[in-house]
Amino acid sequence: MMNKEELAPHVKEISRVLEGKVKEQDIERDLDNYLNVYRMSVEASRRHIVRKYGGDPNALAKGSNKTLAQLGLNEGSVDILARVMSSTTREITVSGTPKTIQSGVLADEAGTTVKFTVWDLTKADLKPDTNYLIRYAYTREWNGQPEVHLGNRVVVEERPQEEITVPEGVSVPPAGGRSAPQTVKVSGLSDGMNNITLTGRILSLKSREVDTPSGKKTMFSGIMADETGRVEFTAWEDFKLREDEVITVSNGYVKGWKGIPRISFGEKADIARPNGEFPSAEELSKEVRRSIESIEQAGGAFDVVTTGTIVDIKKGTGLIFRCPECNRVVLKGVCQIHGKVQQVPDLRIRVIVDDGFAAMTAVMKREVSEALTGVTLKEALDEARETMDTEAISQRFEERLLAKPIELRGTVMSDDYGLSMTVTEAKFATPDVRSEAEALLSKIEVI
Amino acid sequence: MKIREPAWRVFASEFNASTLELKGEGEKAPSYVITPLGAMINRLFIVGILTDMQNLGTDQDPYWRATVSDGTDKFYVYAGKYAPEASAALAKIEPPSFVAVIGKSRTYSSDEGKFYVSVRAEKVLSVDEHIKDNWLLETVRATLRRIDAMEEAREMENPTAESLVNLGFPPVLADGVVRAVEHYQDSDVNRFRGTVLEALEQLLPDRTFDLPLPREMPAGPEEIDDEELDDSDKEEVILKLIEKLDVNKKGAPLSELIKESAKLGISEDELEEINNSLLDKGLIYEPTIGKMKRI
Numbered sequence: 143m144m145n146k147e148e149l150a151p152h153v154k155e156i157s158r159v160l161e162g163k164v165k166e167q168d169i170e171r172d173l174d175n176y177l178n179v180y181r182m183s184v185e186a187s188r189r190h191i192v193r194k195y196g197g198d199p200n201a202l203a204k205g206s207n208k209t210l211a212q213l214g215l216n217e218g219s220v221d222i223l224a225r226v227m228s229s230t231t232r233e234i235t236v237s238g239t240p241k242t243i244q245s246g247v248l249a250d251e252a253g254t255t256v257k258f259t260v261w262d263l264t265k266a267d268l269k270p271d272t273n274y275l276i277r278y279a280y281t282r283e284w285n286g287q288p289e290v291h292l293g294n295r296v297v298v299e300e301r302p303q304e305e306i307t308v309p310e311g312v313s314v315p316p317a318g319g320r321s322a323p324q325t326v327k328v329s330g331l332s333d334g335m336n337n338i339t340l341t342g343r344i345l346s347l348k349s350r351e352v353d354t355p356s357g358k359k360t361m362f363s364g365i366m367a368d369e370t371g372r373v374e375f376t377a378w379e380d381f382k383l384r385e386d387e388v389i390t391v392s393n394g395y396v397k398g399w400k401g402i403p404r405i406s407f408g409e410k411a412d413i414a415r416p417n418g419e420f421p422s423a424e425e426l427s428k429e430v431r432r433s434i435e436s437i438e439q440a441g442g443a444f445d446v447v448t449t450g451t452i453v454d455i456k457k458g459t460g461l462i463f464r465c466p467e468c469n470r471v472v473l474k475g476v477c478q479i480h481g482k483v484q485q486v487p488d489l490r491i492r493v494i495v496d497d498g499f500a501a502m503t504a505v506m507k508r509e510v511s512e513a514l515t516g517v518t519l520k521e522a523l524d525e526a527r528e529t530m531d532t533e534a535i536s537q538r539f540e541e542r543l544l545a546k547p548i549e550l551r552g553t554v555m556s557d558d559y560g561l562s563m564t565v566t567e568a569k570f571a572t573p574d575v576r577s578e579a580e581a582l583l584s585k586i587e588v589i
Numbered sequence: 590m591k592i593r594e595p596a597w598r599v600f601a602s603e604f605n606a607s608t609l610e611l612k613g614e615g616e617k618a619p620s621y622v623i624t625p626l627g628a629m630i631n632r633l634f635i636v637g638i639l640t641d642m643q644n645l646g647t648d649q650d651p652y653w654r655a656t657v658s659d660g661t662d663k664f665y666v667y668a669g670k671y672a673p674e675a676s677a678a679l680a681k682i683e684p685p686s687f688v689a690v691i692g693k694s695r696t697y698s699s700d701e702g703k704f705y706v707s708v709r710a711e712k713v714l715s716v717d718e719h720i721k722d723n724w725l726l727e728t729v730r731a732t733l734r735r736i737d738a739m740e741e742a743r744e745m746e747n748p749t750a751e752s753l754v755n756l757g758f759p760p761v762l763a764d765g766v767v768r769a770v771e772h773y774q775d776s777d778v779n780r781f782r783g784t785v786l787e788a789l790e791q792l793l794p795d796r797t798f799d800l801p802l803p804r805e806m807p808a809g810p811e812e813i814d815d816e817e818l819d820d821s822d823k824e825e826v827i828l829k830l831i832e833k834l835d836v837n838k839k840g841a842p843l844s845e846l847i848k849e850s851a852k853l854g855i856s857e858d859e860l861e862e863i864n865n866s867l868l869d870k871g872l873i874y875e876p877t878i879g880k881m882k883r884i
Binding site for chain 2: 501544545576
């Protein structure tokens with residue numbers, strides 16, 4: 143069932159083809175009837191209505207007619223009715239020759255905004271505060287959002303001012319593909335950021351040879367840190383980096399790996415070596431505390447400490463058996479790849495840790511599980527042999543873990559199911575409730 | 590993305606004051622209860638005293654309704670065959686005892702249009718006092734953060750989730766707060782400051798409290814101090830009396846309690862007030878109607 147909002151762009155388009163001879167309410171009523179009562183396709187309904195009022199159905203825009211919110215990340219051909227909120231032109235260099243392009247922001251009646259780029263100014267020249275019907279545009283993804291591109295096939299038509307009313311208070315993001323340079327700390331890094339400036343100390347550094355289309359190249363990688371955390375970096379050029387030195391990278395970008403932010407600097411980046419105080423390598427190697435919620439906003443984090451409460455125990459906690467070949471968990475001695483194998487016992491904990499604002503899965507391997515629960519793999523095996531039950535240990539783990547506050551250290555990744563930490567250290571948290579309550583109380587009493 | 594819903598930390602008094610629900614559209618879409626402070630609750634984590642339990646089902650097919658008091662109000666917790674683990678765990682716990690519950694928010698509207706919220710348990714377990722204290726502390730923090738967010742939002746001409754996120758509030762909270770500001774037009778945020786103080790009082794029982802007066806009230810008269818001291822003395826007296834009169838361990842009969850307290854110069858009305866206060870603080874409970882028992 144299409145609602146009024148979804149119908150609106152089609153109503154506008156039909157009205158345009160009929161040159162305003164028919165009232166929009168009538169078109170809307172007809173369209174609603176065709177689509178929702180007779181269940182005809184959108185395309186067929188549009189053509190029927192245009193023909194019914196004596197218009198030319200071939201004048202209807204082809205391609206899909208979409209509101210900005212409906213735009214996909216990779217549309218081949220879309221038609222959009224929108225207002226230009228801002229637009230600027232600038233010079234770029236394409237394969238050595240200068241070229242003028244235009245970029246800016248579009249908005250529609252729903253208040254959705256999207257960035258656009260015009261690649262051929264002879265085909266389209268979009269003026270700010272003007273409404274356009276843009277046909278045969280395409281979209282590409284940028285930082286997880288669709289951007290509208292107007293290429294050489296595009297057809298634009300200026301539309302009357304009253305046709306689109308953009309709601310008040312729509313915030314217009316800065317135009318252009320490249321963000322303004324911003325200075326960030328390690329904890330503020332998230333996937334997709336570009337043109338960032340970051341100052342940190344290089345804690346470790348290694349180089350390796352890679353094959354690129356233009357021959358062999360040496361790239362450098364390692365870990366750099368500031369007082370808010372540590373991050374892995376990759377330098378695609380030889381900036382003569384040295385271990386333990388403090389550098390300021392400008393024009394770097396963040397490319398996540400499974401959500402863990404990693405900073406890269408290529409040929410456009412600059413490296414400066416600032417003077418002045420900076421925490422020592424030793425201080426920067428200490429644990430870095432982050433809330434689960436802040437890790438969630440960044441999409442992941444490298445080697446951090448966080449706290450929360452265990453609110454669920456997942457399957458695969460306790461005594462498990464692995465394939466000696468591939469390390470996969472086997473069921474009844476049968477590996478899904480290697481068939482019947484001499485299974486290897488292992489201990490593992492998989493729990494959900496939650497701080498009230500965000501949750502993550504935490505996975506603990508044998509050493510961490512043993513240290514946390516005080517139950518060794520050997521004891522677990524002995525118990526399983528005695529009771530003939532490998533599940534009993536999971537039950538005991540649940541009793542020992544559920545509802546307990548816990549402090550974890552590890553690296554946090556993310557995927558479609560949310561955050562997941564590979565835990566390197568785990569201990570039950572024992573907050574000093576009284577003194578923290580006192581501190582909170584004094585804060586309230588001040589108010 | 591199919592992200593796990595966080596387990597909100599919320600006091601019963603805030604949860605129970607909710608009158609707004611956001612129903613998920615589609616089969617698997619989650620629904621949320623939105624509290625007056627903008628907590629957008631699908632899942633919650635609560636710790637309190639299990640004070641009462643009833644099997645509304647049969648012996649073969651139990652359906653438990655339990656009340657869990659956190660000292661500010663009580664949560665109604667349900668567990669049946671859809672949560673066999675929680676149901677079995679609940680059946681083994683004898684009230685009164687400290688319990689932790691992880692569950693999903695549920696709503697019910699009566700024919701008269703009254704809105705009720707409850708918790709459908711996913712996990713139930715007995716816990717110790719440390720877990721309870723830690724929960725109180727976390728929930729105080731979370732509540733204060735929501736109060737902050739609510740007050741920021743109310744000062745904005747056109748509050749948006751985006752502007753709250755820019756102030757450092759998590760997106761889930763920002764979304765809930767914007768909805769709460771619109772729905773709970775004249776709800777009193779300060780009321781929940783009181784809830785927070787009640788909880789801190791539980792954590793710091795021997796500290797004398799300098800309760801800040803609500804902002805709009807003028808500075809109070811001096812005699813309040815004496816009275817308050819008296820009240821807590823009287824509560825102590827009644828608490829001891831309940832213990833003394835509880836001869837068969839099934840609770841002190843109310844009739845006896847009225848008689849005995851009258852001898853100490855405490856009227857029936859006053860006694861009722863004291864009992865209510867003790868019930869609220871989770872120091873006593875009512876095992877059966879007309880009986881009071883110390884926890």
